[in-house]
Amino acid sequence: LMNYNGEIVYFSGGEPTICKDLFSYIKLAKERGFKTGLFTNGKKLFHKKYVKALKEAGLDFVIMQFDTLKDNVGAYIYGEPLYSYKKNALENLEFYQIPAYLFVVLIKNYNTDEIKSLLDFVFEKNNCIKIINFNPVWETGRVAEHGGFTSSMIIDALEKQSGITR
Numbered sequence: 001l002m003n004y005n006g007e008i009v010y011f012s013g014g015e016p017t018i019c020k021d022l023f024s025y026i027k028l029a030k031e032r033g034f035k036t037g038l039f040t041n042g043k044k045l046f047h048k049k050y051v052k053a054l055k056e057a058g059l060d061f062v063i064m065q066f067d068t069l070k071d072n073v074g075a076y077i078y079g080e081p082l083y084s085y086k087k088n089a090l091e092n093l094e095f096y097q098i099p100a101y102l103f104v105v106l107i108k109n110y111n112t113d114e115i116k117s118l119l120d121f122v123f124e125k126n127n128c129i130k131i132i133n134f135n136p137v138w139e140t141g142r143v144a145e146h147g148g149f150t151s152s153m154i155i156d157a158l159e160k161q162s163g164i165t166r
Contacts, residue, residue, distance in 0.1 A: 008034060008035045008036070008060075009029040009035070009036050010036075010039060011025065011026070011037070011039065012039035015040065016039065016040060017038075017040055017045075017050075023053055023057040026058055026059050027057050027058055029058075030057070030058035035060045036059050036060050037061050037062070038054070038059055038063065039063045039103075041064070042066070042085060042089040043085050043086075045062070045064070045088075045092055046085040046088045046089050046092070048095070051089070051092040051093060051096050051098065055096040055098055059098060060098075061098060061099045061100070061101060062093055062098055062099070062101070063100075063101045063102075063103055064086065064102055065104075066102040066103065066118075067104050067105050067107075068114055069083060070083065070111075071083050071084075073110050077105075077107065091128075094125070098128075099128065099130045100128050101129070101130055101132075101133065102131065102132045102133065103133050103135065104118060104132060104133065104134050104135060105135050105136075105137050106134055106135065106137060106153075106154060107137045108149045112149060112153075112157055113161070115154075115161045115162065116161035116162045119132065134154050136149045136151055136153070137149050
């Protein structure tokens with residue numbers, strides 16, 4: 001970190017919350033004057049004590065994968081239903097005043113019909129969630145069979161579902 005000219009240190013991975021020294025790394029980055037952000041699936045943020053420790057370490061914001069409001073879709077995307085964990089994680093982040101940015105990957109025929117619902121969810125949680133970012137899925141891994149969902153397809157779906165126009 002001594003020769004780093006940036007302003008923000010992002011902790012990501014795999015899943016950075018499995019790192020036992022994460023709190024020390026956040027504190028170190030803060031001591032050196034950097035803002036800190038955490039990319040996470042949000043599962044560990046279900047625990048209020050864990051979020052409190054992140055706050056005490058100096059974490060500035062969380063970027064959480066939040067692809068669906070439906071447990072059956074979450075079970076496909078994540079391998080397990082995580083909606084209740086993620087919802088509770090957002091409540092804990094709000095309690096400790098840690099801003100959240102939601103990162104949504106849209107997978108054709110799985111969660112592309114949820115754009116409006118996800119927007120409504122964000123509007124209800126506007127004290128905590130600062131950004132929702134819709135992203136097209138890449139045609140790799142187990143989602144390759146569904147085909148891509150491009151940025152222009154996201155805009156079209158957003159218009160159709162929400163009434164928001166270009």
